[in-house]
Amino acid sequence: MEPVQQRAVIVGVQLQNGNNFSYSMEELRNLAAACDLQVVGELSQKSSRINPSHYIGTGKIQELAMLMESADATVIIFNDELSPSQIRNLEASLDRQVIDRTILILNIFAERAKTKEAQLQVEVAQLQYMLPRLAGMRESLGRQGGGAGLKNRGAGETKLELDRRRIEERITALQLELQNQVARRQIQRKQRHKNEVPVVCLVGYTNTGKSSLMNTLVETYHPGSDKGVFAKDMLFATLETSVRSIELPDHKTFLLTDTVGFVSQLPHHLVKAFRSTLEEVTEADLLIHVADISDPQVKQHMAVTEETLKALGADGIPTFYAYNKADLTELPYPVVEENSVTLSAKHKIGVAELVGLIRKHVFNDYIQCEILVPFERGSVVSYFNEHADVQSVSYEEQGTRLKLECRIADYERFKDDFIEMPQ
Structure with a gap:
C-alpha cells in the first residue's frame, strides 16, 4: 500500500521591504512536494518585522489554527528558518508538527545524497541545525506518526535523543572524515592543474538541466562511453560534484564539472557543509551559468545563482550563459550571442554552438x-x-x-x- 501523504499548510510573512514573496511561497510549495507533503492551505501576513516569539502575530495564530482544522492538516511549514523558541511556542499553541524551510531543504538533501561525501555533508548540516533545537524537537517527535513526508527522515529520531555532548562529538568526527575527503579532492585538483587541462564548471539554479547538458556533451563527444550522470526533472537531483573529461575531435580536452543546484535562502548550514564541494566552482577557468529559459521566474533564479557565486567568491570568474529548455518555449534556437547560447540539451540542439564559445575562451593558448x-x-x-x-x-x-x-x-x-x- 502507498503511504498516505501528510497534509500541510504553508505560512509566510511578507516584510515591507521584501521582494518576490509570492515566488518564494511558490518555491516553498515545490520544496514541500519534493518532500512528499501535500500542501492543502496557505496563510500569509504582511508585517514590518517577524514576530520574535511566534513568527506571526497572535491574531494570525488563531486564524492558522482554524485553517489547520478545516483543512485536516497535521504539518505547518514556515517560509523562514525558525528559532528554537519559535518552534516550541508554535507547537504549544497549535498542537501540530512545525517545520521550517531549512529543515525541508535538509530533508530533501538527505534523501538525494548518494555519495559518501554528500551524505557526510548533509548529516553535519542536519546536526548543526538540530543542536540548538533539541528541546523543542523532542516534544514534536511524539507527533511524528505514519504517512509519507517527514516521517523519521534524515538525522531522525535516534539522533535527536542523543544528548548534546554526543551530538557535538558526532559533528567533530564527521568533520574529520570530511576533511580527509576534501584532502583527496584537493590532490585531484592539483593533478589537473599540473596537467594544465582547463576546467569548465556548470552552475545554476536547481532543476535547470545542468546534468542533462553534461550528459548531452558526454554522449556527443564520447558516444557509448556510459559516463553519464544522474539527471531527473526534480529539485536537487545532483548533490555531488561530477567531473568528466571532454575530448574534442581536434584533441583539445577540457574538464566539465557538474555542481549542486542553488535555491533561494539556501540554509547557511548547508552552504557551510557543502563549501568543500563548491570549491570546484571557485577554481574553474570558465563558468557556464545554465538557466531554464522556459521558467517564468528565470530572472530571479539567475539572480539567486549570482548571489550564491558572490558568496562563494566566484563572481570574478568569466561566465557564459546557456539558456536551456528552449524547446518548451516559442523562442527560436539555437541562437548564439557574444556570451550566451539559447539551446535545448534534451534535443541536443545548440550544444555544438556552446562548445564553440567554450573553445574560444579556454583554448586561447x-x-x-x-x-x-x-x-x-x-x-x-x-x-x-x-x-x-x-x-x-x-x-x-x-x-x-x-x-x-x-x-x-x-x-x-x-x-x-x-x-x-x-x-
Missing part, C-alpha cells in the same frame, strides 16, 4: 605552426599526433613536416628537437 622533426625523433611526431590538431603531414629528406595547431607550452617544450626551416 594555442598556436598554428609548421614544424620539421628529424626522423630519429619519431616520439615527438607521435606526441603531436596524440595531443595536437595535425592538419597535414609530409616527408622530406631531413624529416617529417607537420602543419598543426598545438599548445604554446608543447611547442616550447619540443622546439629544440625541430629542424629550423628557411623563412
Whole structure:
C-alpha cells in the first residue's frame, strides 16, 4: 500500500521591504512536494518585522489554527528558518508538527545524497541545525506518526535523543572524515592543474538541466562511453560534484564539472557543509551559468545563482550563459550571442554552438605552426599526433613536416628537437 501523504499548510510573512514573496511561497510549495507533503492551505501576513516569539502575530495564530482544522492538516511549514523558541511556542499553541524551510531543504538533501561525501555533508548540516533545537524537537517527535513526508527522515529520531555532548562529538568526527575527503579532492585538483587541462564548471539554479547538458556533451563527444550522470526533472537531483573529461575531435580536452543546484535562502548550514564541494566552482577557468529559459521566474533564479557565486567568491570568474529548455518555449534556437547560447540539451540542439564559445575562451593558448622533426625523433611526431590538431603531414629528406595547431607550452617544450626551416 502507498503511504498516505501528510497534509500541510504553508505560512509566510511578507516584510515591507521584501521582494518576490509570492515566488518564494511558490518555491516553498515545490520544496514541500519534493518532500512528499501535500500542501492543502496557505496563510500569509504582511508585517514590518517577524514576530520574535511566534513568527506571526497572535491574531494570525488563531486564524492558522482554524485553517489547520478545516483543512485536516497535521504539518505547518514556515517560509523562514525558525528559532528554537519559535518552534516550541508554535507547537504549544497549535498542537501540530512545525517545520521550517531549512529543515525541508535538509530533508530533501538527505534523501538525494548518494555519495559518501554528500551524505557526510548533509548529516553535519542536519546536526548543526538540530543542536540548538533539541528541546523543542523532542516534544514534536511524539507527533511524528505514519504517512509519507517527514516521517523519521534524515538525522531522525535516534539522533535527536542523543544528548548534546554526543551530538557535538558526532559533528567533530564527521568533520574529520570530511576533511580527509576534501584532502583527496584537493590532490585531484592539483593533478589537473599540473596537467594544465582547463576546467569548465556548470552552475545554476536547481532543476535547470545542468546534468542533462553534461550528459548531452558526454554522449556527443564520447558516444557509448556510459559516463553519464544522474539527471531527473526534480529539485536537487545532483548533490555531488561530477567531473568528466571532454575530448574534442581536434584533441583539445577540457574538464566539465557538474555542481549542486542553488535555491533561494539556501540554509547557511548547508552552504557551510557543502563549501568543500563548491570549491570546484571557485577554481574553474570558465563558468557556464545554465538557466531554464522556459521558467517564468528565470530572472530571479539567475539572480539567486549570482548571489550564491558572490558568496562563494566566484563572481570574478568569466561566465557564459546557456539558456536551456528552449524547446518548451516559442523562442527560436539555437541562437548564439557574444556570451550566451539559447539551446535545448534534451534535443541536443545548440550544444555544438556552446562548445564553440567554450573553445574560444579556454583554448586561447594555442598556436598554428609548421614544424620539421628529424626522423630519429619519431616520439615527438607521435606526441603531436596524440595531443595536437595535425592538419597535414609530409616527408622530406631531413624529416617529417607537420602543419598543426598545438599548445604554446608543447611547442616550447619540443622546439629544440625541430629542424629550423628557411623563412
